[in-house]
Amino acid sequence: MKNFEALREAAAEISDLYAAMALLEWDQQTFMPHNSSADRSEQIGTLAKIIHEKSSSKTFGKLIEKASKEAADLPPDSFEACLCRRLRREFGKTSRIPATLAAKIAGTAAKAHHAWAEAREKSDFSIFQPYLAQLIDLRRRYAGYFQPSGNIYDPLLDNFEEGCTVAKIDPIFRALREKQRALLRKIAACGQVDDAFLHAEYDTGKQLAFVNEVITRMGYDFTRGRQDMSEHPFTTSFGLNDVRITTKVFEKLPVSCLLSSVHECGHALYELGIDKKLNRTPLAEGASFAFHESQSRLWENLVARSHDFWVFFYPHFQALFPEQLASVSAEAFYRAVNKVEPSLIRTEADEATYNLHIMLRYEMEKDMLNGGIEVADIPETWNRKSFEYLGIEPENDAQGVLQDIHWSMGEFGYFPTYALGNLIAAQIWTRAERELPALGESIRSGDFAPLLDFLRKNLHVYGARFTPAETLRLSTGCNRIDPDCFMGILEKKYAAIYGFRAE
Numbered sequence: 001m002k003n004f005e006a007l008r009e010a011a012a013e014i015s016d017l018y019a020a021m022a023l024l025e026w027d028q029q030t031f032m033p034h035n036s037s038a039d040r041s042e043q044i045g046t047l048a049k050i051i052h053e054k055s056s057s058k059t060f061g062k063l064i065e066k067a068s069k070e071a072a073d074l075p076p077d078s079f080e081a082c083l084c085r086r087l088r089r090e091f092g093k094t095s096r097i098p099a100t101l102a103a104k105i106a107g108t109a110a111k112a113h114h115a116w117a118e119a120r121e122k123s124d125f126s127i128f129q130p131y132l133a134q135l136i137d138l139r140r141r142y143a144g145y146f147q148p149s150g151n152i153y154d155p156l157l158d159n160f161e162e163g164c165t166v167a168k169i170d171p172i173f174r175a176l177r178e179k180q181r182a183l184l185r186k187i188a189a190c191g192q193v194d195d196a197f198l199h200a201e202y203d204t205g206k207q208l209a210f211v212n213e214v215i216t217r218m219g220y221d222f223t224r225g226r227q228d229m230s231e232h233p234f235t236t237s238f239g240l241n242d243v244r245i246t247t248k249v250f251e252k253l254p255v256s257c258l259l260s261s262v263h264e265c266g267h268a269l270y271e272l273g274i275d276k277k278l279n280r281t282p283l284a285e286g287a288s289f290a291f292h293e294s295q296s297r298l299w300e301n302l303v304a305r306s307h308d309f310w311v312f313f314y315p316h317f318q319a320l321f322p323e324q325l326a327s328v329s330a331e332a333f334y335r336a337v338n339k340v341e342p343s344l345i346r347t348e349a350d351e352a353t354y355n356l357h358i359m360l361r362y363e364m365e366k367d368m369l370n371g372g373i374e375v376a377d378i379p380e381t382w383n384r385k386s387f388e389y390l391g392i393e394p395e396n397d398a399q400g401v402l403q404d405i406h407w408s409m410g411e412f413g414y415f416p417t418y419a420l421g422n423l424i425a426a427q428i429w430t431r432a433e434r435e436l437p438a439l440g441e442s443i444r445s446g447d448f449a450p451l452l453d454f455l456r457k458n459l460h461v462y463g464a465r466f467t468p469a470e471t472l473r474l475s476t477g478c479n480r481i482d483p484d485c486f487m488g489i490l491e492k493k494y495a496a497i498y499g500f501r502a503e
């Protein structure tokens with residue numbers, strides 16, 4: 001296994017460089033002084049260049065081939081075979097793309113990002129339009145190197161979710177869309193829940209103290225991580241023993257910080273639970289974007305927005321804020337936290353409408369890549385679809401087509417993983433409920449150890465050893481992503497909150 005050991009060492013070096021780059025980026029988002037950004041961009045750029053050179057070199061490619069031969073007789077689920085498979089896939093994808101095209105995409109995305117920020121600030125799509133047109137064109141060229149594929153969008157989907165295709169997503173989203181809209185109609189026919197008390201002022205220091213209590217109970221290990229503040233909350237990892245999260249706190253949105261921290265903590269618990277043997281390899285991460293999001297969403301929606309969760313935590317929260325909540329019951333608070341109301345901004349959407357925001361973006365990306373839509377018509381199409389999906393229409397581009405960062409970075413194919421993550425979370429949760437009959441009881445007593453232990457054993461430990469399809473089988477026991485599982489949970493929950501009859 002001489003070649004395999006050499007490969008492992010080379011992969012470890014690349015992984016260290018990624019960790020160093022992530023640390024620079026973490027600092028940039030948290031503590032870096034405002035005027036240091038130009039130098040920092042250079043430093044990150046230099047590391048990115050070294051990583052690219054190392055991971056796309058001919059020598060590295062040959063080493064992968066030789067090591068794969070050595071590992072050929074080992075069981076396919078062995079560490080060696082899994083690492084070779086992963087590196088072969090990544091190398092195979094990178095080496096298909098000419099360096100000039102990769103550089104052109106990166107350069108255009110950097111310019112597009114600035115244009116997008118300005119366009120959003122001025123709420124004027126026309127500033128971003130030429131750059132978006134270029135990025136779509138470049139991504140079409142990129143996808144051209146992976147032909148034949150069923151759909152030109154497929155190679156881009158595969159970048160975020162291995163094996164994901166239009167042919168697989170279309171039927172899932174079609175079923176989901178109708179059922180989600182039917183659920184929204186039922187909810188709209190009922191009286192709206194009262195959440196007026198959530199719009200009072202809540203001391204941010206106390207909010208953070210509460211958040212700390214929650215994530216500590218969830219099992220977040222502060223000796224291998226930390227939580228800081230940043231403009232956009234995120235999770236980052238510098239190896240399996242240092243996984244950090246950030247949050248943002250608002251005086252007038254008392255549960256926003258909590259849900260955002262719980263979300264990021266869900267991502268972090270996933271990485272912290274990965275088998276340490278995988279450290280310093282590309283297997284030391286989540287199985288895919290959708291699986292990563294399944295973990296953040298599971299904790300955010302199925303735990304922190306649940307009735308059981310508030311049975312335990314509401315008395316603590318109420319005691320911190322007696323002025324605002326003295327006369328508010330746990331029941332009323334739970335309903336308010338779960339108020340459903342179609343809104344324009346994806347990141348603020350509730351559990352019942354979130355996927356509709358994703359499906360709108362998915363349909364648009366599919367059309368954009370397939371040439372079914374003129375770039376100039378994108379804002380209008382967005383607004384029309386927004387009305388069709390959510391029943392509301394943005395008043396300007398900032399609230400509509402310009403709200404997300406993803407397209408400005410040339411990233412098409414990312415959005416669907418958010419919705420797939422929600423669906424996978426529901427399937428993992430359903431299995432956890434089946435195998436842990438006392439799950440609800442343990443959450444009602446503030447004990448999350450049984451749930452975390454279940455997630456670690458059935459998902460976290462594997463890291464990225466297996467394909468998303470295999471990981472789905474291992475973690476849920478199912479062979480396919482099932483929208484009905486997700487919808488069943490939503491129906492039951494909102495029937496109880498809004499008082500309609502569940503199907």
Ligand SMILES: [Zn+2]
Binds near residue numbers: 267
């Ligand atoms: Zn997330």
